[in-house]
Amino acid sequence: MSINKLIASFNNYLPLNQQEQEDLAKRVTERRIKRRQFILQEGDLCNHYIFVVEGCFKLYHIDKKGIEHNLQFIAENDWIMELDSFYSEKPSRVYIEAIEPSLILQIKRPDLYYLFTNHPKFDRNFRVIVENRYVELENRVLQNISSTAEERYLSFLDQYPHLSLRLPNTQIASYLGITPEFLSKIRKEIVKK
Amino acid sequence: MSINKLIASFNNYLPLNQQEQEDLAKRVTERRIKRRQFILQEGDLCNHYIFVVEGCFKLYHIDKKGIEHNLQFIAENDWIMELDSFYSEKPSRVYIEAIEPSLILQIKRPDLYYLFTNHPKFDRNFRVIVENRYVELENRVLQNISSTAEERYLSFLDQYPHLSLRLPNTQIASYLGITPEFLSKIRKEIVKK
DNA sequence: CTTAACCCTTAAACTATGTTAAGGGTATTT
DNA sequence: AAATACCCTTAACATAGTTTAAGGGTTAAG
Numbered sequence: 393m394s395i396n397k398l399i400a401s402f403n404n405y406l407p408l409n410q411q412e413q414e415d416l417a418k419r420v421t422e423r424r425i426k427r428r429q430f431i432l433q434e435g436d437l438c439n440h441y442i443f444v445v446e447g448c449f450k451l452y453h454i455d456k457k458g459i460e461h462n463l464q465f466i467a468e469n470d471w472i473m474e475l476d477s478f479y480s481e482k483p484s485r486v487y488i489e490a491i492e493p494s495l496i497l498q499i500k501r502p503d504l505y506y507l508f509t510n511h512p513k514f515d516r517n518f519r520v521i522v523e524n525r526y527v528e529l530e531n532r533v534l535q536n537i538s539s540t541a542e543e544r545y546l547s548f549l550d551q552y553p554h555l556s557l558r559l560p561n562t563q564i565a566s567y568l569g570i571t572p573e574f575l576s577k578i579r580k581e582i583v584k585k
Numbered sequence: 586m587s588i589n590k591l592i593a594s595f596n597n598y599l600p601l602n603q604q605e606q607e608d609l610a611k612r613v614t615e616r617r618i619k620r621r622q623f624i625l626q627e628g629d630l631c632n633h634y635i636f637v638v639e640g641c642f643k644l645y646h647i648d649k650k651g652i653e654h655n656l657q658f659i660a661e662n663d664w665i666m667e668l669d670s671f672y673s674e675k676p677s678r679v680y681i682e683a684i685e686p687s688l689i690l691q692i693k694r695p696d697l698y699y700l701f702t703n704h705p706k707f708d709r710n711f712r713v714i715v716e717n718r719y720v721e722l723e724n725r726v727l728q729n730i731s732s733t734a735e736e737r738y739l740s741f742l743d744q745y746p747h748l749s750l751r752l753p754n755t756q757i758a759s760y761l762g763i764t765p766e767f768l769s770k771i772r773k774e775i776v777k778k
Numbered sequence: 779c780t781t782a783a784c785c786c787t788t789a790a791a792c793t794a795t796g797t798t799a800a801g802g803g804t805a806t807t808t
Numbered sequence: 809a810a811a812t813a814c815c816c817t818t819a820a821c822a823t824a825g826t827t828t829a830a831g832g833g834t835t836a837a838g
Contacts, residue, residue, distance in 0.1 A: 455731030463726065476720045485727065512705030519712035526719045527669045533656065533726060534678065537762060538648030541825075560785065569730060574825055576787050734795075753815065767795055769817050 394422055394445040398497055401443070401469055405517045412511050419503035425494040431472070432488040438477035440498040441518075444470055447494020448558060452566065453486050462567040465491075465555055471521055472496075491559070541570045542578050587615055587638040591690055594636070594662055598710045605704050612696035618687040624665070625681040631670035633691040634711075637663055640687020641751060645759065646679050655760040658684075658748055664714055665689075685751070734763045735771050 395417050402408050408416065425431060425447065432438055434454065448467040451474070452460050463486065466472045477484040478501065499507075507514040535544060545568055549556050556564065565575040588610050595601050601609065618624060618640065625631055627647065637659055644657040644665065656679065659665045670677040671694065692700075700707040728737060738761055742749050749757065758768040 453727055453730065459731075461727075461730045463723075463730075475716055476723065479716060480720075508709065512708060515705060515708040515712055516701070519708055519715060522712065522715050522719055523668055523672060526715055526722065527673075529719065529722055529726065530656070530669065533722065534646050534654075536729075537646065537654045537656075538652075562785070570824095571826060572786075573788085573827080577825090580787080755815065764796060765816075766797080766818085770795090773817080 394495060394497060395420060397445050397469065398443050402517055405520045406513050408513065412513060415507065415511065419507065420497045420499055423496050423498060425490045425496060427490055427493050429490050430487060431490070431496070432474060432477075432484055432486070434485055434487055435483045436477075437481060438474040438484050439501050440473070441478070441504055442472045442499075443497045444468055444472060445495040445497060447490060447492045447496075448555070449488055449494065450491050450563065451486055451488045460566050461569065462563060465552070465559070465567070467555070471525070475522070491563070536569065541568060541574065542581065544568050545575065545578055546582075587688060587690060588613060590638050590662065591636050595710055598713045599706050601706065605706060608700065608704065612700065613690045613692055616689050616691060618683045618689060620683055620686050622683050623680060624683070624689070625667060625670075625677055625679070627678060627680055628676045629670075630674060631667040631677050632694050633666070634671070634697055635665045635692075636690045637661055637665060638688040638690060640683060640685045640689075641748070642681055642687065643684050643756065644679055644681045653759050654762065655756060658745070658752070658760070660748065664718070668715070684756070729762065734761060734767065735774065737761050738768065738771055739775075 398420065399408060399413055399416070420443075422445075431440075431442065431449070444466055446468050448465060449472055450462050451464040451466065451472065452462045454460050472488055474484045474486055474488070476482065504514075504518075508518070535547065539547070545564070548564065548568060561575055561579075562572045565572040568575065570578075591613065592601060592606055592609070613636075615638075624633075624635065624642070639661050641658060641660040642665055643655050644659065644667070645653050645655045647653050665681055667677045667679055667681070669675065697707075697711075701711070728740065732740070738757070741757065741761060754768055754772075755765045758765040761768065763771075
């Protein structure tokens with residue numbers, strides 16, 4: 393069952409006891425999501441913390457010119473949320489969309505607050521989840537800052553070999569911050585070598 | 586006294602009770618830092634969470650070409666740390682350097698862990714600190730992704746009016762991800778309008 | 779089975795930003 | 809007070825990445 397996958401994932405941090413597991417299970421809802429279905433749109437409030445049981449999502453922003461920028465891909469065993477919207481309860485500036493048929497578990501804001509208040513271990517565990525997410529984002533910024541598009545592409549292939557097969561190049565280009573045409577040029581260069 | 590500034594800053598989150606305040610005060614060390622002094626260098630381990638009482642720091646990365654990239658400026662009432670190094674206990678890839686004479690309070694890793702374990706409220710408060718930091722970083726990424734250098738400069742001036750006066754343009758350019766020469770060109774364009 | 783939607787590549791012209799080099803101005807340091 | 813280090817600007821030239829446009833291939837939808 394999918395809840396077991398969630399409980400297992402907490403073992404990476406502080407494992408949950410019986411009581412905590414039950415309280416968590418009671419507050420989690422399972423949902424099937426179709427390809428291209430949104431679980432958050434710009435302007436909406438992010439009301440859930442979401443755990444991906446299977447499938448894959450992209451989190452992206454659309455700029456004034458209408459160009460999509462992929463900020464993150466989120467696949468199995470990882471968490472999705474838009475923190476700014478979730479905690480400040482203000483409209484999201486990003487979209488979260490399934491790029492494959494997916495299965496998720498979601499926790500509503502008041503339910504998460506219930507868990508925080510009644511089991512401090514969740515404060516701890518969600519602190520660690522956010523810390524990890526922060527480190528990932530910081531690494532991405534460091535990467536972008538100090539590499540060319542080609543280097544970023546190569547290290548994307550290296551770091552996410554599974555994703556690079558599952559995603560079209562347009563999506564990868566958007567993640568790398570370049571146009572698909574330029575990615576094409578880069579790929580040609582790489583083959584030459 | 587500077588510890589009061591720290592305690593006051595927790596009132597933005599969950600206020601501390603008497604016992605928590607005392608336990609915190611016992612585990613905090615005050616340090617004066619000179620201009621240009623490092624509190625963290627690449628390759629070192631980040632062993633402290635640091636609260637800035639007064640002054641200002643820059644957190645930056647040096648790339649293969651030897652170019653400095655400012656990731657953050659941190660001023661009064663804010664926290665500095667290199668999360669990846671602090672929690673994973675691996676060498677830092679960034680430098681943290683005072684750009685003004687400063688006064689800080691630092692907490693050692695084991696002391697922070699003591700506070701986490703004995704007062705769950707610290708788990709909560711530091712969860713919120715990291716969440717805020719994450720949101721800031723995400724905003725920066727969104728900005729960088731969808732604006733020109735000129736737009737980024739204008740919104741930097743807007744968002745950090747105090748910093749823009751305290752910092753030389755070379756530092757601002759490094760934060761914006763452009764060369765000082767190009768910033769110069771931008772400033773000229775802006776004056777023209 | 780056919781059409782439409784999407785995806786990938788190429789190439790030429792273009793633009794934002796970087797590089798190099800030089801001159802003059804202000805702070806720090808000696 | 810002189811010397812050094814740092815900072816800001818300008819301008820000519822270089823380059824990484826974008827834009828536009830076009831052709832062909834593949835997948836999804838009617």
